[in-house]
Amino acid sequence: MGHAVGIVGLGVISRAYLETLALSPAIEVVAVADLDAERARDVAASLPDAAARTVDELVADPRVQTVLNLTTPAAHAGVALAAIAAGKDVFGEKPLTATLVEAEAVMRAAAERGVRVGCAPDTVLGTGVQTARDAVTRGLIGRPVAASATWVAPGHEAWHPAPDFYYRAGGGPLLDMGPYYLTSLVHLLGPVRAVQGAASRTRDTRRIATGPRAGEVIDVEIATHVTGILEHVDGALSTVVMSFDGAGTGAAPIEVHGESGSLALPDPNWFDGVVRHRAAASDHGGDDWVDLPASAGYQEGSRGVGLIDFVGGAARASGDLALHVLEVMTTLLASAESGERRAVSSRPAVPTLVPLTAAAQWRAAEAG
Template structure:
């Protein structure tokens, strides 16, 4: 048996803390190096992680110790960093989305295949006990034949809390590209791949005003649609709907509902790893909570990489799945722009169910 899998992190923004915390709890993965445009930030992070070194991006790519590059840059840089890592003979695990466009995402996977390296991608929240327990109920036939689902995420906008929210309103941002991957990836796990979509998208305002931090009061341009609704047709025959918005205050709708001809499920927030699954079967008096029966317990961001390392391949958070979700998002926007139903160009196998796996097991 070899030592832990060595990771080099590029991009040390807010989300990096969650990855660092998970890797610190795992003996199968270690952080060997970190890089950021802010070299002082990189030095501070490296000093807090035993064995990690602060490097430039080029140095990290060339470092023979780094086996996988964890790409936590802004969406516009995802493809460039992925290609640099692949060219250096390293695997890539990236934040969502895989790239800004399907063509870019496909080029990443093609390059990785030619180089014999692996591409995996967020979101891996779907591998926690919340989505996976709901998946097990669907697989076990508890709700009968799956017929429909709905997914809803709304917010008044990230400029109200984020001190530098510009990338949320640039290409690769917006509610669909920011939050849609959690919901669409969950729907693929629950109902299978998507074959066609019909979308409607709108942009409520041309500018947003930063509300917090040193740039409070500064206006930023909105370059993307900020409300996207869509109808999704799944290969197995089910039809689902999705709403993502930066133009709404709140909702009482569950994050995800799944309906079959014998029962319905309320599925917890796919941006989290756990949460209560509720079931209402035909003839029941109401909803009841279901005990967790599948998924990685106590997991966090980065579990998809650990899953892939354990599998010796792309695992359940594969680049192919991320490309399929990217295709669905791009197709929803194209459908809205062209006023027609759009058939997806990609297909993907539904990832295997994650058996109920205690933290003591996956963290070994």
């Protein structure tokens, strides 16, 4: 029997998790809960041994060892704290919580209760980011000096049938997409010690394009374009652009530049993709980028592999790392508002490199 998990929140992202967890004997979903009770019953009926519960019933269920928290950001803290109070480990979707104060409360409560906290994104455990990290660790580009992370899109109202929360506190392009990019940067270059940012909001309303609410206008309460500079503890500088205000970008999602070479990474919102390397002119006979073979990471990764990693004991998608990334993002937004450089206080341990692990191997892993 696998590690018993209860899922709270059965929206769009839950489908991806359920598909992955169904492949692993390490996980057994025993309970599900959602504000929509009918949805919870439907999902429970599709699983071998799951019961539909209210949130209170799920966190109190003695069978549940870990609560998988897939609610919207505003509900992350409440669900996590309830689960922790009941003595459950918690693994949640990003961001860890909607605010830094809530995140600190969650981590403090977990430490006091003696339970563990994990948090997405787990995409950074795939072969894309991990191969690049392996290249950095092996010295392929020399000492890292700089990086860039870029994500530009029109906004999630173009495809999401209920995009309201993306434009409220806890949403926005940085808090929504930033975790993929900033978590990757921490894996590659280490924690961040200070930030400086700028932000803007181009429109006060957005129009939903799809679904039953198509045509409905919603209010925008947060910045929709954020840019900033991150100072890493080892001296490297990263520049970040996250935006709901553009049609798209041709920039590499992440680039890392060292004294003797550069790396171009695939989209960290996905698990795999090709990492490209270019040596410095003094070390290379031409200007071509060279594709690197996958050398680290979970192959054919999918959302939920971080939970499998978590229950197996590695916990590379840790709450401490998620707290740090949230502090970096909220401090960057505060810096954008004040116009001042701001320090970042948390210093998480950088998770260990994921060895190159075949899909059949991680899917067959047992719970620790």
